[in-house]
Amino acid sequence: MTESIGRQARAAAAPTTVITAVSPSMGPESIESHYDEALAVPGVLAEIAAGESAGAAAADRADGYVIACFGDPGLDAARELAAGPVVGIAEAAMHTATLLGRGFSVVTTLSRTVGHTWELTRRYGFERACRGVYACEIPVLDLDDPSPETVRVLTEACREAVAKDRCDSVVLGCAGMAPLGPALSQEIGVQVIDGVTAAVKLAESLVALGLRTGKQGEYAAPRPKKYSGLLSEFTI
Amino acid sequence: MTESIGRQARAAAAPTTVITAVSPSMGPESIESHYDEALAVPGVLAEIAAGESAGAAAADRADGYVIACFGDPGLDAARELAAGPVVGIAEAAMHTATLLGRGFSVVTTLSRTVGHTWELTRRYGFERACRGVYACEIPVLDLDDPSPETVRVLTEACREAVAKDRCDSVVLGCAGMAPLGPALSQEIGVQVIDGVTAAVKLAESLVALGLRTGKQGEYAAPRPKKYSGLLSEFTI
Amino acid sequence: MTESIGRQARAAAAPTTVITAVSPSMGPESIESHYDEALAVPGVLAEIAAGESAGAAAADRADGYVIACFGDPGLDAARELAAGPVVGIAEAAMHTATLLGRGFSVVTTLSRTVGHTWELTRRYGFERACRGVYACEIPVLDLDDPSPETVRVLTEACREAVAKDRCDSVVLGCAGMAPLGPALSQEIGVQVIDGVTAAVKLAESLVALGLRTGKQGEYAAPRPKKYSGLLSEFTI
Amino acid sequence: MTESIGRQARAAAAPTTVITAVSPSMGPESIESHYDEALAVPGVLAEIAAGESAGAAAADRADGYVIACFGDPGLDAARELAAGPVVGIAEAAMHTATLLGRGFSVVTTLSRTVGHTWELTRRYGFERACRGVYACEIPVLDLDDPSPETVRVLTEACREAVAKDRCDSVVLGCAGMAPLGPALSQEIGVQVIDGVTAAVKLAESLVALGLRTGKQGEYAAPRPKKYSGLLSEFTI
Amino acid sequence: MTESIGRQARAAAAPTTVITAVSPSMGPESIESHYDEALAVPGVLAEIAAGESAGAAAADRADGYVIACFGDPGLDAARELAAGPVVGIAEAAMHTATLLGRGFSVVTTLSRTVGHTWELTRRYGFERACRGVYACEIPVLDLDDPSPETVRVLTEACREAVAKDRCDSVVLGCAGMAPLGPALSQEIGVQVIDGVTAAVKLAESLVALGLRTGKQGEYAAPRPKKYSGLLSEFTI
Amino acid sequence: MTESIGRQARAAAAPTTVITAVSPSMGPESIESHYDEALAVPGVLAEIAAGESAGAAAADRADGYVIACFGDPGLDAARELAAGPVVGIAEAAMHTATLLGRGFSVVTTLSRTVGHTWELTRRYGFERACRGVYACEIPVLDLDDPSPETVRVLTEACREAVAKDRCDSVVLGCAGMAPLGPALSQEIGVQVIDGVTAAVKLAESLVALGLRTGKQGEYAAPRPKKYSGLLSEFTI
Structure with a gap:
């Protein structure tokens, strides 16, 4: 990775x-x-x-x-x-997202990290700009050379974020997701921001x-x- | 300008x-x-x-x-x-300042702009990061080819901001102040950020x-x- | 209008x-x-x-x-x-709504105006009092001499706001909606506030x-x- | 009273x-x-x-x-x-003050009421609009037919609020102060708002x-x- | 009681x-x-x-x-x-809940008390920690020697809170619910906190x-x- | 220690x-x-x-x-x-302080820790309850068997906090200060809370x-x- x-x-x-x-x-x-x-x-x-x-x-x-x-x-x-x-990279992705619109959503790995992600939005001043944090329940290491099923689940999480939050962009909540960014963006029709x-x-x-x-x-x-x-x- | x-x-x-x-x-x-x-x-x-x-x-x-x-x-x-x-440039200066420390102060022109500056900190998520907004009461056009007195007054305002707020950086609240940035930074011993x-x-x-x-x-x-x-x- | x-x-x-x-x-x-x-x-x-x-x-x-x-x-x-x-009138409607209960919802025209409406709630201090902003996707000019379908769609949006937010009142998010206020209020059983x-x-x-x-x-x-x-x- | x-x-x-x-x-x-x-x-x-x-x-x-x-x-x-x-009347004074500018200050009676006044600003959404709460340490009943000294102390508190907060208006924090409003306003050169x-x-x-x-x-x-x-x- | x-x-x-x-x-x-x-x-x-x-x-x-x-x-x-x-006891329950995780939900009696409960979360600093307030629509006196139906409805409300909020604990919003705490906790698999x-x-x-x-x-x-x-x- | x-x-x-x-x-x-x-x-x-x-x-x-x-x-x-x-212990001291009044102040060691202390007040929900954070510029290890000068400086910082913030209690911002708590409280006439x-x-x-x-x-x-x-x- x-x-x-x-x-x-x-x-x-x-x-x-x-x-x-x-x-x-x-x-x-x-x-x-x-x-x-x-x-x-x-x-x-x-x-x-x-x-x-x-x-x-x-x-x-x-x-x-x-x-x-x-x-x-x-x-x-x-x-x-x-x-x-x-x-x-969380900081960078959030700063970048707020330059591209009013609200972003984050798609993260396990749901146990959701609380910490919200904590970061507050630390950096983006609590209001962050419209939602979505866990795809994929462990980090499964993102290394991901299976089609992993890609499908992650895409679904991004799609859910867009549908529910009407966000202006989606922030990827794990460095391991970065290589999938362009394909995800293409798939969901909304810009995907990778913190790296x-x-x-x-x-x-x-x-x-x-x-x-x-x-x-x-x-x-x-x-x-x-x-x-x-x-x-x-x-x- | x-x-x-x-x-x-x-x-x-x-x-x-x-x-x-x-x-x-x-x-x-x-x-x-x-x-x-x-x-x-x-x-x-x-x-x-x-x-x-x-x-x-x-x-x-x-x-x-x-x-x-x-x-x-x-x-x-x-x-x-x-x-x-x-x-x-306000947005840019504030984003940049928050990457360099926990708190910044803004030095602006006329005190009548202070309220709007605070409004911007809120719009962008930096209300908490902004420790103070200081007006030097210098009209914008006086910053074009500034007199030594103008420079002195502006320097004093920056110094006051640093002393009162213990800020990690000072944000210049007017595009016209940009050329003075490096000299101000040198003078006050704290980084000065120019939005341009x-x-x-x-x-x-x-x-x-x-x-x-x-x-x-x-x-x-x-x-x-x-x-x-x-x-x-x-x-x- | x-x-x-x-x-x-x-x-x-x-x-x-x-x-x-x-x-x-x-x-x-x-x-x-x-x-x-x-x-x-x-x-x-x-x-x-x-x-x-x-x-x-x-x-x-x-x-x-x-x-x-x-x-x-x-x-x-x-x-x-x-x-x-x-x-x-946004300011007036929100001030008025907060005198009539703890929470209000806004029904606005196009969904692209939702972000700005939330911005206004913050500017005026009513972010917490505002429970939701609902777009009926009716362009402003269609509100001038509105068709029965327009009225139906707008009524539905008000009803959704009340059902989801249990708000104490509904604020109309467009001056053009004002003439419909009393009828809407009658229809949904909750007071409707018109900013004008x-x-x-x-x-x-x-x-x-x-x-x-x-x-x-x-x-x-x-x-x-x-x-x-x-x-x-x-x-x- | x-x-x-x-x-x-x-x-x-x-x-x-x-x-x-x-x-x-x-x-x-x-x-x-x-x-x-x-x-x-x-x-x-x-x-x-x-x-x-x-x-x-x-x-x-x-x-x-x-x-x-x-x-x-x-x-x-x-x-x-x-x-x-x-x-x-607190609610009314604060709503009114926010229609007249960005920030107001409150002059109240005893300092033990300051905390409750801030609580009210939060309850009504005006915590940010309220720039300061100043106690003049005059008991309520002394405001009924006030002595010149009482008037002087109250005026001083208003003046302090204006000087420190650069507020757009001063809110009187006691119904008993209402009759003094116009004279206070005259004296301090800033509008004084009486909740009654x-x-x-x-x-x-x-x-x-x-x-x-x-x-x-x-x-x-x-x-x-x-x-x-x-x-x-x-x-x- | x-x-x-x-x-x-x-x-x-x-x-x-x-x-x-x-x-x-x-x-x-x-x-x-x-x-x-x-x-x-x-x-x-x-x-x-x-x-x-x-x-x-x-x-x-x-x-x-x-x-x-x-x-x-x-x-x-x-x-x-x-x-x-x-x-x-509201204060105590909320303080205690925040020592046990990041977020709690409250299950209260009638929905008309929901607004006041949120007000309390703000008063005590726990607005962010409180993820939701759920009314079970059971009047207080029905909690004294509760019927099986009352217990069932209350349990359902707790379960809904956990499912929707993924909260770390559930706070009981009425002193009369206290005796039911242990059974509720057992039933829903999440700790239930009683303010008494x-x-x-x-x-x-x-x-x-x-x-x-x-x-x-x-x-x-x-x-x-x-x-x-x-x-x-x-x-x- | x-x-x-x-x-x-x-x-x-x-x-x-x-x-x-x-x-x-x-x-x-x-x-x-x-x-x-x-x-x-x-x-x-x-x-x-x-x-x-x-x-x-x-x-x-x-x-x-x-x-x-x-x-x-x-x-x-x-x-x-x-x-x-x-x-x-920071968490405990702050929770305890908020049960004793509306506002507390913190007296900490070096001023470089002030930012983190404010961060903690936000993490726990007590940003509003915390009226100020005062650094006495005493390194932690100097608090172990403190000199009279250390005690004097620390007492002065507590006194300043009380005078400026009119706080209901003072929270000691270092475990090493705990043994001094009762004497400090006696000296400044305001309760001092030790997190341990x-x-x-x-x-x-x-x-x-x-x-x-x-x-x-x-x-x-x-x-x-x-x-x-x-x-x-x-x-x-």
Whole structure:
């Protein structure tokens, strides 16, 4: 899935943008619960830390980051750690959707993630713009090389969202759905927004404008302190 | 001011993006009231209509539009009219600011525009992210080739916003302030966001992703009908 | 339709109130989109300006204004322009509805106007009081001398609103529906509120109390400046 | 105070409107706490009941009611009891204020009532329109035939509200302040809204339009049942 | 019903807690409207006053109070009157529900109480956590020694709430439903929360922690003043 | 600090409650940033997992959990993992504060945590009840055996909160402040609420009522899956 997400990202990126798609070396194989998400965060932060210090020269450091899981795990912490901008794909998809009309709907994987998705709409200011969150009950890993039945179920969920919500666009609630975006859009007659490509463009834009996370308050670099046990390598 | 805004836009745009900066052929010379804004809208729509039909070939039509006045005048109507995406600079600046931290403050021109600015934060979902709106009481036209005193007063307003709101960034509440952005940022030690450049990047991103205003509902093309009197040329 | 609205207004007004019903000399023949609404505004403002300067004597000037389109087009600008109070019919209908119970529903014309109606509920503070907005998909002009089928469809929409929302009243979402109010109310067994008559009473009340738009801030008279092109006659 | 309120009401009413000002025969001599307000309600309801059954002929029954205490005590219950409309003065003042601009401030009596005033702004949908609530720490009964010092303190509170909130109008937070309205307005240069006169006009308007509380749901007449003890006379 | 509520409360209370269940000596036999609720309040306050002065010794005074009607009648006034904490059962049930998951639904008696229940969710901060309010149309007194049909209808309403809202728990909207809680929970497979037991535990907790209503502002003891007529005994 | 928190908890607990105070074996030595908080979560979850499986007999398993850091780190994930209830101390303090009056203020450690504290007020429904968040700029570890200067600064922050917000209570924004609670309350004349003791009582109450996190939706046990790398021991 990392590879496929990387491909999506590169297809959307400007020719001069270098995309490095990495998968954390620790944590759950997929994110479908608060527990999964909480344990995905250290791996995300380790990758950010690697991106910040990569190589000797500043030229090798990442200019910005995309967190390619729809729960935007670790976004706030990543913003403290990184010098450049960090964009989550849920955040990016929702920002993008609100530029295209008044209301969007989200189609997510398991229904147990619906509550968290609404939480994100509130965190980002889009509670009102979000007209509904629909679960297709497809586990994340089934989206990797999906069966026709999986595609059919997902299409049905998108169609239901459009019919019930009269939304101006549909946001895909999982990075693994990204490759299906164009076909889904074609099928349902409404634009489908994939957070991966949306986040790549937003991150590129921020870098191009020389903008980065504000560092004078909440998102200043973490104060140096000791981390113990299993996580001692996170000591700054 | 149109020229200066065009320069800002071009400096931010990708090398392959062609920016055409136009000023409406009708309406107020600056926008500082609801009355001004209302009467600026027909001119904006005329320019959008021109952009849609420009020349014979599709290649000559505008791929997207930026409305470069902080009140985002005519944004909803423009979205009905245009096939491609339309982005307002208030909208763009606020979206961008929320990607850089939890809270931003706006520095606007006359205090009579403060209410409308808060209205926009609500329209776009950023009421909570906006920590304050500060008027510097400088009329819009004074920002064109500004005096040192104008710069000083504007800088002071930005500084007050940062001190009172502990904001992560400052949003400039007038297209005419854009050229002063980098100097202001330097001066106050907090990032300053200019909606013109922010909107250019968002519009470029949407075009690159093949995204446009959803056309199956609220933002469908207006139904053809007769327009009378002075405005008869707006008949579709 | 102007004539019919004038009749409704006169029937609701106090015997001493003089109602002058005018239709703008420029703009769309009906308002069913953001584009229509934006282009209706200059005509509204021209009528306000005419009302302000009518005749030589102050006694001939309008004491207050009602904007008789449910989108309340140009309301903020009109408030800057007029010395006396200005009331929109959407605003008036919603204020009135909330005095009669906890919740109201709106029955509007085309579904493309639903988003804007919700926007108005938020602008006026009645988002929570509004339980639903129902489109009957009848174009505005079909409401002028309506066919039995039009009446049937509209009645059905009102009935659906009452059944789904258990609302305390139904607000008619178009000035053109006003003459049908009493019959609809009779038919569905729930009070139907028409913004035209509601606005006349509110405007009369404000005038009687000597109240007018606050002029010391956002709604001060627009600053004099040049308006160019087609709209040069709007120069103040 | 009842007499003075009656005078205010009559001055605002249409010539054909008959105002009967009554003071409940039971309850606190003034309302300055939740306890006072709770115990004022039975007396209010007894007066409503009296108004509903007054005399033998329908012509003698009250067409509508105004509850002339800024806490709007018993408003919901009164609406169940009365056939015609019931309007509270806080409600009326706030509705009126929002027709005159974007924001109002309230000047109330004791600071212990501030929380309840904010609660009312939320109940009626005006939380956002209300920019501030200012207590002048003057007990209600001191407003009856007020000393010059009382007037001075109250004026100061109004002035503070205007200076801090840049509000479009000031709402008086106590029926007892009504006679001072015009002088206060003169003094501070901003319109002052008194709920008593505002409520009279709203009630008159509703009666004129033939509108009344919706009776098919929450505000239906209370179900008949036994009331015991001290309150047995409230049995319906 | 008082006896049954007392039994419920005692079963939930710590062994050292003494529960005194009292029914007001005045007011309606059940609470099903705003009118009922308003007239229930004096009786509640009389019981609080009795609890405050009971006997000569401080040891005999109540340490805290539970108001066992789901409308939480008189809660604010009771807090002014009592030295110790006062907890309403709607409040308690909602606080408790939000500790057990993201969303709860309420099953109430008559549909005319639905509006007030939503009002309470807003008052306490749980509007978002509350996913729905369902009326089973069973009058309060029918819940005392309920028929099998009553139980069936109530169970159905709970089941509907769970099916539609996917709520994490169901809150019972009437003290009279408390004895049915465990059976309902068993039947529908979702936890059912009864406000009586929830409130007992919250009140016990506050007393144990030495916490009580803040007395330096809104909830200070009412100012002494005269109460007239039927309610003269409420004079402080 | 763990020991001191344990002491506080035991002092508040019922005699029959067994408190086991544990400090995670991995993670930061204090939590003062999003980065710290994110990396504290795995350790919290490991302790919950230990509590769930402790010993062979069910009698040895924890009946419920308190997460004793004011950011409530890992609360949602812990609720998925634990069979019994889990209560965070920020959550507990805020719930408790709203039972004691209309508004509370929070005094927290570093100003960089203010944004997150507001986020929590929104998550729990108390945004409106929270009147202000005040940072005393004391690092967490300085609260362990605090110097007189630390106590003075903290007292000053509490006093400022009371003066500015007229709050009904002050919530301590760090577990480390708990031992200072009674002295602070004494000093400032307003009740001070410590989340540790508040959470102990809430958790005890839920256990006593037989209530636990709803397990039929968002908070069901996490689906079993593989966790890799450093975190492989978290595999379920």
